[in-house]
Amino acid sequence: MTKKLSEKEITLQTYNKSAKELAEYFNSIGSRKSDINRAFSYINKKEPKVLEIGCGDGRDAEYIINKTKNYEGFDLSEEMINTVKTKVSKGNFHVADLEEYFFKNKPNKKYDIIFAFASLLHSNKQTLKKVILRVSDFITKGGIFYISLKIKKVYTRETKKDRFGTRVFYYYTPELIQNFAQNRYKTLFMETQIIGKTEWLTIILQKTKN
Numbered sequence: 001m002t003k004k005l006s007e008k009e010i011t012l013q014t015y016n017k018s019a020k021e022l023a024e025y026f027n028s029i030g031s032r033k034s035d036i037n038r039a040f041s042y043i044n045k046k047e048p049k050v051l052e053i054g055c056g057d058g059r060d061a062e063y064i065i066n067k068t069k070n071y072e073g074f075d076l077s078e079e080m081i082n083t084v085k086t087k088v089s090k091g092n093f094h095v096a097d098l099e100e101y102f103f104k105n106k107p108n109k110k111y112d113i114i115f116a117f118a119s120l121l122h123s124n125k126q127t128l129k130k131v132i133l134r135v136s137d138f139i140t141k142g143g144i145f146y147i148s149l150k151i152k153k154v155y156t157r158e159t160k161k162d163r164f165g166t167r168v169f170y171y172y173t174p175e176l177i178q179n180f181a182q183n184r185y186k187t188l189f190m191e192t193q194i195i196g197k198t199e200w201l202t203i204i205l206q207k208t209k210n
């Protein structure tokens with residue numbers, strides 16, 4: 001009997017199977033230069049420590065690495081990590097699951113900027129709430145958590161099938177993300193943007209306490 005795959009396994013299968021095609025697609029859009037510049041403008045440090053959650057094929061890693069040598073990126077997809085390693089020679093890349101990474105590891109090393117570009121959108125709200133709170137332990141005081149994800153009028157789960165395969169997405173609301181951040185962070189910046197048929201939220205959370 002074949003085992004029924006969990007939604008995470010289905011999404012992962014797509015990222016692994018279509019890593020090359022997705023990398024071509026992400027590269028055609030280009031890196032998020034203005035987001036990255038904005039993030040660095042809040043941190044008054046030379047060579048800040050940066051972590052990228054769900055770095056994918058490295059669409060943004062190269063640009064970040066030009067701004068700091070202290071970059072670390074991880075992704076659930078082994079194929080995405082293989083792709084980024086051939087593309088970006090500097091930087092420290094590894095395979096990890098964001099839903100486990102921050103709970104398995106102790107916050108011995110703290111980051112000034114943690115980026116999550118379009119990666120938290122595969123986690124449901126119970127998990128994301130825990131992740132956002134736990135991530136604050138890994139950020140220096142005054143450091144930031146830079147998040148971009150898809151939004152709708154209400155929190156929604158959607159199974160999407162396209163030319164890359166099947167993936168499960170969660171759509172949030174700005175209020176829900178701010179609610180998860182509770183008193184651990186303050187909101188420094190928030191913007192919504194419609195790209196194609198999708199509405200995106202960019203939110204910068206700044207850690208307020210030690």
Ligand SMILES: C[S@@+](CC[C@H](N)C(=O)[O-])C[C@H]1O[C@@H](n2cnc3c(N)ncnc32)[C@H](O)[C@@H]1O
Pocket residue numbers: 012015026053054055056057059060074075076077080096097098099116117118119122
């Ligand atoms: C939509 S892509 C975005 C990739 C990249 N950040 C970008 O913007 O081009 C989502 C990425 O998140 C990764 N991902 C999904 N679930 C994850 C998890 N639980 N832990 C770590 N990475 C995950 C996927 O493998 C994929 O590379």
